[in-house]
Amino acid sequence: MNIxxxxxxxxxxxxxxxxxxxxxxxxxxxGLKFFGGYPITPSTEVIEHLAVRLPQVxxxxxxxxxxxxxxxxxxxxxxxxxxxxxxxxxxxxSLMVETISMAANLEVPFxxxxxxxxxxxxxxxxxxxxxxxxxxxxxxxxxxxxxxLAPMTCQELFDLTITAFNYAETYRCPVYILSDAYLGHxxxxxxxxxxxxxxxxxxxxELPTPDQFIKKFTYKDxxxxxxxxxxxxxxxxxxxxxMFLHQPHNYEGLPTxxxxxxxxxxxxxxxxxxxxxxxxxQYKLDDANIVIIAYGLPVRSSYRAVDIxxxxxxxxxxxxxxxxxxxxxxxxxxxxxxxRAVIVPELNYTGYVxxxxxxxxxxxxxxxxxxxxxxxxxxxxxxxxxxxxxx
Amino acid sequence: xTRFETRIAGYGGQGVITLSKMIITASSLYEGLxxxxxxxxxxxxxxxxxxxxxxxxxxxxxxxxxxxxxxxxYDFLIILSEEAAADVKPNMIKKEPNTGYLIWxxxxxxxxxxxxxxxxxxxxxxxxxxxxxxxxxxxGNSILLGVFTxxxxxxxxxxxxxxxxxxxxxxxxxxxxxxxxxxxxxAIEFLNRLKEGNN
Numbered sequence: 001m002n003i004x005x006x007x008x009x010x011x012x013x014x015x016x017x018x019x020x021x022x023x024x025x026x027x028x029x030x031g032l033k034f035f036g037g038y039p040i041t042p043s044t045e046v047i048e049h050l051a052v053r054l055p056q057v058x059x060x061x062x063x064x065x066x067x068x069x070x071x072x073x074x075x076x077x078x079x080x081x082x083x084x085x086x087x088x089x090x091x092x093x094s095l096m097v098e099t100i101s102m103a104a105n106l107e108v109p110f111x112x113x114x115x116x117x118x119x120x121x122x123x124x125x126x127x128x129x130x131x132x133x134x135x136x137x138x139x140x141x142x143x144x145x146x147x148x149l150a151p152m153t154c155q156e157l158f159d160l161t162i163t164a165f166n167y168a169e170t171y172r173c174p175v176y177i178l179s180d181a182y183l184g185h186x187x188x189x190x191x192x193x194x195x196x197x198x199x200x201x202x203x204x205x206e207l208p209t210p211d212q213f214i215k216k217f218t219y220k221d222x223x224x225x226x227x228x229x230x231x232x233x234x235x236x237x238x239x240x241x242x243m244f245l246h247q248p249h250n251y252e253g254l255p256t257x258x259x260x261x262x263x264x265x266x267x268x269x270x271x272x273x274x275x276x277x278x279x280x281x282q283y284k285l286d287d288a289n290i291v292i293i294a295y296g297l298p299v300r301s302s303y304r305a306v307d308i309x310x311x312x313x314x315x316x317x318x319x320x321x322x323x324x325x326x327x328x329x330x331x332x333x334x335x336x337x338x339x340r341a342v343i344v345p346e347l348n349y350t351g352y353v354x355x356x357x358x359x360x361x362x363x364x365x366x367x368x369x370x371x372x373x374x375x376x377x378x379x380x381x382x383x384x385x386x387x388x389x390x391x
Numbered sequence: 392x393t394r395f396e397t398r399i400a401g402y403g404g405q406g407v408i409t410l411s412k413m414i415i416t417a418s419s420l421y422e423g424l425x426x427x428x429x430x431x432x433x434x435x436x437x438x439x440x441x442x443x444x445x446x447x448x449x450x451x452x453x454x455x456x457x458x459x460x461x462x463x464x465y466d467f468l469i470i471l472s473e474e475a476a477a478d479v480k481p482n483m484i485k486k487e488p489n490t491g492y493l494i495w496x497x498x499x500x501x502x503x504x505x506x507x508x509x510x511x512x513x514x515x516x517x518x519x520x521x522x523x524x525x526x527x528x529x530x531g532n533s534i535l536l537g538v539f540t541x542x543x544x545x546x547x548x549x550x551x552x553x554x555x556x557x558x559x560x561x562x563x564x565x566x567x568x569x570x571x572x573x574x575x576x577x578a579i580e581f582l583n584r585l586k587e588g589n590n
Contacts, residue, residue: 016420042432126433153455186459187412187428189419303457379458 008057009195020045020184022154023087023113023177024053026161029198031205033059033082036073038066038092041125042181043115046087067095075103078110081234083165083205087113089181090132091122093139100174101140104266105246107217109168109175109232111161116180118374127374128180130296133352136176137325143263145270147277148176148325150295154188160322166203167277171269172218172232178324180347182376183297206231213238218265219251227269270326279322280331284310288317290389291339293332293357295321297376298345305382314390324353333360341389345370345377393449395490395545396461400478401471403431403441406532410469411443413536413554418447421550427459440474447545467543469535470495470503471517481508492542494535513538513581520573530570533559537574541582548575 008028017025024046027035035054037047047063054061059082064070070086077084088096093114103110114136118129136148147167151160161177168175192198208216208231216233220226230251247255248262256262270277284306285291292302299320309316319335321328336342342361344354351369358367370377370385397414401407408430419426430443444461464485470476476495483505485491495503497514506512515538521530533555540551551571559567 014420014423016416155455181432182429182459185429185432187415188426188456188459297459300457300459307457379462 009198010192012192012194015190015192016187017154017158017190018045018184019154019157019179019186019188020087020115021049022157022188022190023161023179023184024049025190025192026158027085027111027165028053028057029158029195030162030165030202031083032085032165034074034077034084035059035061035086036064036070036077036084037062037086037088038064038070040089040092042117042184043087043089043092043113043179045184046113046115067092068099071096071099071103074110075099075106075108078103078108078232079106079235081205081207081232081237083109083169085111085113085165087115089115089117089125090119090135093132093135097135097140101142101144102246104140104144104146104174105142107172107232107266109172111164111168111175111177113161113177113179115184116178118181124374126181128182128297128347128376129374130178130180130347130352131350133178133324133348134350136178137352139174144173144266146174146176146325147171147270147323148178149279149322150178150324151322152183152296152299154183154186154190156322157183158190158192162198162201163279166201169203169205169232170229171273171277172229173266173270176325178296180296207237208233215251216253217249217251218269220261220265227265227272229269274326274328274330277323277326278328278331280328281318281320281322282335283318283320285317285319285335288315289338289340290314290316290343290386291336291341292316292318292343292345292382292386293321293336293353294318294345295324295353296347298347298372298382301377301379302345302382304379305386308379308383309386309390312387314386316386316390321353327353327356329356329360332357336361336365339365341365342367343370343382343385343389344368345372345382347372347376349373394456394462395447395449395467395543396463396465397445397447397467397469397543398442398461398465399444399469399471400440400442400475401469402474403438405441405471406529407431407441407471408443409558410532410535411445413532413558414445414539415447416557417536417540417546417550417554418445421553422546424448424451424545425453425456427456429460440472442475449545464491466490466492467539468493469539471499473500476500476503479503479505481505484509486510489544494538494542496531511585513577515577521570524573525566525570530566533567533570534574534577537571537576538578539574540571541575541578
């Protein structure tokens with residue numbers, strides 16, 4: 001299965017694209033070779049688009065019989081060396097978590113597009129709702145860490161999908177792209193950079209080096225004490241792991257009598273690299289005493305609210321989480337330490353990120369949630385709270 | 392920041408979504424302005440109450456639209472069904488010079504109650520014209536694009552023509568260009584009437 005580079009990249013320049021298509025094109029640019037999925041509103045356009053595009057570049061797009069088969073095919077493809085991905089929505093994700101847990105144990109790299117919709121249960125299938133934020137973080141039995149990126153424009157859906165694939169290759173863990181029903185169907189211009197530039201950014205799947213013949217899984221180097229994440233093993237080659245993979249294993253893939261060491265390896269490979277993984281953005285934060293912390297679409301509403309509030313001389317700024325998981329605690333702690341109040345507009349009722357923010361703010365700093373369901377914040381929703389706090 | 396907010400409402404199948412895509416293509420792809428387009432995404436798009444919104448920033452230095460939905464009051468509101476007409480309120484439309492247009496199809500809608508209180512409102516028998524002159528209601532889209540091009544003035548005629556070429560099958564291009572001209576004429580006449588103050 002060789003990817004034909006000619007058709008892999010879109011021509012350089014401006015393209016008007018739907019969010020779901022931008023994500024699919026981002027994946028193709030990253031060298032996607034296999035897509036296994038089961039169509040579900042609102043993610044259907046991803047598989048629809050890839051069904052046309054993947055065969056063009058020599059890859060495979062398979063519509064499986066259900067979500068369980070989809071995720072298993074994705075893990076299988078990745079184990080034999082193909083960059084692979086699936087796309088689904090909340091109900092699909094909840095069916096897939098068993099295999100995701102196994103993939104985390106095996107340290108199989110793959111990318112997961114979650115185009116979120118309302119829930120629980122079937123919910124309103126066409127409405128956006130960031131209600132998988134919690135499920136994504138603990139997506140499966142056992143303890144493991146995931147990476148989740150939250151784009152907010154079609155351009156970012158393209159760019160961050162490339163980043164997601166790079167993270168998957170580097171950290172060998174499930175990487176999520178948190179889109180939603182609204183963003184997935186938004187049409188915007190995507191500026192596609194020249195293919196040389198994209199190629200420079202992309203981390204390709206590489207065969208393990210001979211010294212990684214034995215050390216196939218993450219381990220702590222005895223001498224330096226550093227965690228080492230080897231290249232993913234490839235089945236059908238000399239690196240095919242043994243049969244005890246599903247248990248806590250050592251770097252060889254054999255069951256280990258020291259499960260604590262295994263746990264340290266798969267948790268710390270993310271925890272210790274937080275600084276590299278976490279992408280955050282700041283907007284007018286320098287002199288702000290009111291801090292908005294948001295991710296995804298509510299950030300766009302916040303921009304507008306902050307611009308209006310600034311004209312009223314209210315010192316407010318935005319701290320945006322592009323990486324939602326792992327949660328960038330240190331940076332958030334730094335940002336909120338002198339804040340009078342922290343506002344967290346989230347497109348859900350629970351406030352998954354607000355809970356994390358509360359964890360790192362001082363007890364007397366109020367963390368104000370602005371919950372919304374099925375419809376993201378109107379700038380006035382945020383502006384009214386800013387004005388109230390500023391009084 | 393100079394946002395241009397457009398909303399089109401009607402029922403699924405009338406071309407509400409196609410028209411919105413034509414507008415964003417002309418202004419964002421060909422004119423280079425930042426823009427977002429959103430649409431009704433459900434069974435509504437196939438026969439129910441359907442809508443689409445386009446937000447364009449007229450400031451060329453703006454790269455990304457902040458809030459992607461159209462904010463009231465709108466610069467341009469196009470109403471194509473009786474049901475959508477019932478929801479229109481006069482304060483939904485901007486009351487500023489050179490903007491704030493309410494366009495409705497008076498061959499399918501008997502009356503838009505709010506129209507009287509909107510300075511720049513225009514009823515055009517779009518469906519009737521499309522069927523009588525070109526034999527199919529789909530040409531209504533090009534008529535409306537003609538009207539939009541002249542009244543909004545946010546993109547050039549060349550961009551609009553490029554867009555039509557991109558969207559319509561080549562066998563119907565001539566008739567589409569004709570209907571585009573027809574829309575333009577309607578809009579120009581309307582602007583003249585506005586100038587004379589006897590709309």
